Amino acid sequence: MRYFLLRLTHAVFLLIGVSILTFLFSTLAPGNYFDEMRLNPQISAEMVAALRAQYQIDRPLPERYGRWVNSFLHGEMGFSFAYNSPVAPLLWVRARNTLLLTMTATLIAWALAFPLGIWSAATVGRLPDRSIFGATAILLVIPDLVLALGLLIMAVRSGWFPTGGMVSVAYESLSTLQKFRDVAWHMGLPVLVLVLSALPILVRHVRAAVAEVLDAPFLRAAASHGIRRRTLLYQYALRAAANPLISLFGFSVGSLLSGSLLVEVVMGWPGLGPLLLEAILARDVYVVIGGVLCSTVFLVVGNFIADLLVYWADPRIRTGAVAR
Amino acid sequence: MIPCNGWKRWLFALVVLHGIIGCAGFFAPYDPSEQDRERPYLPPMKIHMVDKEGRFHFRPFFYSLHLRVGSFDQFREGTEQAIPFRFLVTGAPYRLFGIVPSRLHLFGAQASRIYLFGSDAYGRDQLSRILYGGQISLLAGLLGAGLTLFFGVLIGAIAGFYGGWRDGLLMRVAELFVALPWLYLLFALRAFLPLSVSPLQAFFLIVVVVGSVSWARPARLVRGVVLSARERDYARAARGFGATDGYLLRRHILPETSSVILTQAAILVPQFVLAEMTLSFLGLGVPDPVPSWGSLLSSLQQYSVLVSYWWMYLPALAIVPFFLGYLGLASALQQGAGTGEIEERV
Numbered sequence: 001m002r003y004f005l006l007r008l009t010h011a012v013f014l015l016i017g018v019s020i021l022t023f024l025f026s027t028l029a030p031g032n033y034f035d036e037m038r039l040n041p042q043i044s045a046e047m048v049a050a051l052r053a054q055y056q057i058d059r060p061l062p063e064r065y066g067r068w069v070n071s072f073l074h075g076e077m078g079f080s081f082a083y084n085s086p087v088a089p090l091l092w093v094r095a096r097n098t099l100l101l102t103m104t105a106t107l108i109a110w111a112l113a114f115p116l117g118i119w120s121a122a123t124v125g126r127l128p129d130r131s132i133f134g135a136t137a138i139l140l141v142i143p144d145l146v147l148a149l150g151l152l153i154m155a156v157r158s159g160w161f162p163t164g165g166m167v168s169v170a171y172e173s174l175s176t177l178q179k180f181r182d183v184a185w186h187m188g189l190p191v192l193v194l195v196l197s198a199l200p201i202l203v204r205h206v207r208a209a210v211a212e213v214l215d216a217p218f219l220r221a222a223a224s225h226g227i228r229r230r231t232l233l234y235q236y237a238l239r240a241a242a243n244p245l246i247s248l249f250g251f252s253v254g255s256l257l258s259g260s261l262l263v264e265v266v267m268g269w270p271g272l273g274p275l276l277l278e279a280i281l282a283r284d285v286y287v288v289i290g291g292v293l294c295s296t297v298f299l300v301v302g303n304f305i306a307d308l309l310v311y312w313a314d315p316r317i318r319t320g321a322v323a324r
Numbered sequence: 325m326i327p328c329n330g331w332k333r334w335l336f337a338l339v340v341l342h343g344i345i346g347c348a349g350f351f352a353p354y355d356p357s358e359q360d361r362e363r364p365y366l367p368p369m370k371i372h373m374v375d376k377e378g379r380f381h382f383r384p385f386f387y388s389l390h391l392r393v394g395s396f397d398q399f400r401e402g403t404e405q406a407i408p409f410r411f412l413v414t415g416a417p418y419r420l421f422g423i424v425p426s427r428l429h430l431f432g433a434q435a436s437r438i439y440l441f442g443s444d445a446y447g448r449d450q451l452s453r454i455l456y457g458g459q460i461s462l463l464a465g466l467l468g469a470g471l472t473l474f475f476g477v478l479i480g481a482i483a484g485f486y487g488g489w490r491d492g493l494l495m496r497v498a499e500l501f502v503a504l505p506w507l508y509l510l511f512a513l514r515a516f517l518p519l520s521v522s523p524l525q526a527f528f529l530i531v532v533v534v535g536s537v538s539w540a541r542p543a544r545l546v547r548g549v550v551l552s553a554r555e556r557d558y559a560r561a562a563r564g565f566g567a568t569d570g571y572l573l574r575r576h577i578l579p580e581t582s583s584v585i586l587t588q589a590a591i592l593v594p595q596f597v598l599a600e601m602t603l604s605f606l607g608l609g610v611p612d613p614v615p616s617w618g619s620l621l622s623s624l625q626q627y628s629v630l631v632s633y634w635w636m637y638l639p640a641l642a643i644v645p646f647f648l649g650y651l652g653l654a655s656a657l658q659q660g661a662g663t664g665e666i667e668e669r670v
Contacts, residue, residue: 017500025516141647143598145605146640149624156631258507262602276508277606280515288515295508 007307011300018296019072022289023065068286077293078286082279087290090275095294097166098264098271102256102298104187105194109202109256110249112195117206118233124211132207136200144197144259148266151193161189166270190260190267197259198252205248209241216240239313246309253302257295331656338649345458349418352452353432353440356615358416360437360447363389365633367399368442368450376403384409388436397632407435442635445623454639457615461604462646464530464616465597469589471535472596473542477585480546481573485554495547501540509537510599514608523614530609534599542588546581553580583657590654594647601643617642 068078076086083090120132142150155161162168166186174182213219214237222236223229264273272291279287344351369386385408387401413432420426432438441450483494501509513533521529553559559576567575597617603609604618605625612619620639623629629636 014500017496018504021500022512025513141644141651143594143601143643143647145598145602145621146643149621149637149640153624153630153634153637157634254505257505261505261507261511265606276511277608280511280608283515285516288512292504292508292512295505299505 003311004308007304011304014300015293015296019069019289019293020065022292023061023068026285026289068289077290080279080284080287082282082284082287087286090287091272091290091294094270094272094275095298097269098257098260098273099298100183101187101190101194101264101269101271102253102260105191105198105256105260106253108191109195109198109252113199113202113206114238116199117203118210118238120203120207121210121214121237122229122233129207132203136203139196139200142197144193144262145266147197148190148193148263151189152266155189162186186269190263190269193263193267194256194259198256201255202248202252206241206245209244210237213237213241242313243310246306246313249309250299250303250306254299257298261295331653334649334653334656338646338653341645341649342462345455345462347420348452348455348459349420349426350428351430352449352455353415353429353438354449354452355416355418356448356453356456357613358448358452360443363437363439363443363447364445365397366439366443366447367633368635369439370401371409371440372406375406381406381408386433386438389439405435407433407438409433409438441638442633444620444636445629450620450635450638453615453620454617454642457617457620457639458642460527460610460614460616461597461600461618461643464527464534464600465593465595467531468534468596468599469592471531472537472539472592473585473589475536475539476542476588477546477578477581479539480543480581481550481578483543484547484550485569485573485577487551491547495544498540498543501537502544506538507599507602510534510603511608513537514603523610526610527614530600530603533603534596538592538595542585542592545584545588549581549584550577553577587654587657590650590657594643594650597643597646 071078071086075088077088077091078086080087080090116132120129123129162185166183168174168182168186210233218240219232219236222232227236260271261273261276263269264271265277268274272294276288276291278284279291366389369389371384371386372381373384374380375385385406387403388405388407389399390402392398392400409431410433411431413429413434414427415429415432417425417427437449439449439451441454444450444453479494479498483491504512510533513536514529517529517533518525554577556576559572562572562576600609600616601618601621604616605621607622610616610619612622617639621636623636
């Protein structure tokens with residue numbers, strides 16, 4: 001229990017730190033949302049001044065931070081100038097879409113990485129291992145931007161996947177099952193990009209972790225007791241190799257989030273990525289801060305889940321010394 | 325990566341690749357900003373050896389492209405005139421490495437402009453733009469990596485060498501930077517810097533932004549090495565003989581970190597080239613008239629370009645050999661250092 005509390009306080013401090021950090025960055029900003037307005041002859045100087053006063057952008061940094069924390073605690077996370085609404089509801093819709101994308105991609109990537117990595121480790125140096133190695137090498141040298149654009153071009157030319165957006169035009173008139181299928185169909189391409197860009201690293205780590213365990217005496221003993229190879233690999237070896245892989249899971253969430261940011265913009269998926277980009281171009285400060293914070297929350301939660309899994313998988317942590 | 329124990333081979337391949345980009349003026353047939361409004365979105369030209377009548381030519385040649393009648397994006401080859409491909413021709417003036425003035429180009433043609441990789445919306449030669457664009461992208465990556473490693477080594481050395489509260493504070497801040505997904509962090513930092521700037525300013529902005537975002541990982545690694553090197557016998561002996569902190573760091577401790585730094589450099593450079601591409605692609609980096617791999621790709625954000633003009637995608641493929649080279653180098657260096665696996669790119 002103490003272990004979790006420790007983790008939790010760590011996470012909370014991290015979030016506070018990140019929010020302060022992004023606020024500090026925001027003071028570096030030359031210009032703000034209302035600078036554009038000054039150029040607009042339709043809007044009088046008094047109006048701009050009144051708006052500036054209303055949104056309190058001219059106040060000193062600590063005061064603004066205090067107000068922001070206050071609005072955060074009220075579930076608003078500041079105010080978006082461009083959308084003229086609190087940030088939280090804006091973020092919530094987008095974050096849900098991003099989460100849908102990244103979680104699906106994470107699950108598929110890991111579901112593929114385990115069998116491929118184990119297969120590779122079980123046949124070290126032979127044909128399956130070599131071909132998996134070659135395939136991951138190819139995927140590793142293709143950056144996600146290149147992959148995303150390439151697949152998008154292929155999709156456009158072949159017409160196999162819809163290109164852009166999350167739902168079809170007639171979405172509202174569909175039945176629940178059709179809605180589900182529609183979203184799944186639109187998800188295909190972005191998820192494919194994310195999975196392909198995450199896969200090589202995961203497969204290689206699974207392979208390395210399992211290959212290391214396969215040499216262990218307890219596995220040789222188990223094998224000589226006549227336990228089936230399948231059981232041996234998927235239960236005995238995997239259990240023993242789990243630890244580094246679980247902490248990799250935490251990391252993989254982070255890289256998938258970064259990848260998803262880009263893929264969303266390229267593929268027109270209405271997630272955090274396009275929102276953040278628009279907010280940057282419009283100087284919508286609180287949306288940017290909210291978006292960055294949101295991604296940090298995802299990452300922290302991902303790492304927290306990883307911690308929980310380690311706790312569940314590794315009895316050494318349960319019984320005592322908290323490894324930091 | 326690919327089983328190969330010699331990091332020298334990878335380094336050689338990289339030097340060759342960088343050399344080609346560095347001498348872009350020589351390898352590119354035209355100036356990257358030279359427009360030809362008559363020929364927008366020309367598809368890549370084919371090089372022929374055998375002409376329409378079936379005659380073999382010793383000198384490779386190409387046909388100029390003309391719009392098909394009644395079409396606006398279909399081209400036919402004007403087979404009536406074979407335009408010979410010439411090597412080492414004089415053309416648009418350029419400065420090799422920005423210093424040596426020259427007019428010599430590897431290839432070109434006299435009667436018509438040659439577009440091996442097609443042309444863009446303004447009829448600019450895509451091949452020349454890719455080569456010149458590589459200079460911006462690679463330089464941004466190299467300078468960014470240099471800056472990151474400088475910060476990383478500085479902070480890591482201070483944290484590891486002096487320890488105490490400095491160590492605690494610096495490592496907590498580093499944790500913050502590692503905690504954020506790095507593209508989001510990049511965006512956040514970019515968000516709060518000026519949007520409309522000149523290309524040169526934009527370039528340095530990118531270098532600084534990219535360079536100051538990911539110092540945390542190298543700093544942590546350097547700190548680890550410094551911590552152990554500080555307690556080595558020879559370091560303690562030198563201290564006992566009255567060596568100053570500066571001498572100790574310079575002479576005994578920082579050399580220990582060189583393999584970590586080299587490996588990190590091989591990992592960071594391609595990552596930063598990609599970061600420049602991503603930012604410019606999204607319109608947050610080097611703006612259009614100046615070519616960079618990212619800004620060349622940004623035209624693909626228009627649906628019509630994406631559908632019709634596949635050769636606008638070619639700049640994306642230019643980065644792949646560089647990725648291959650750097651990954652090979654990084655894993656060869658890591659194998660040399662005995663750590664084996666490729667580090668997770670977060």
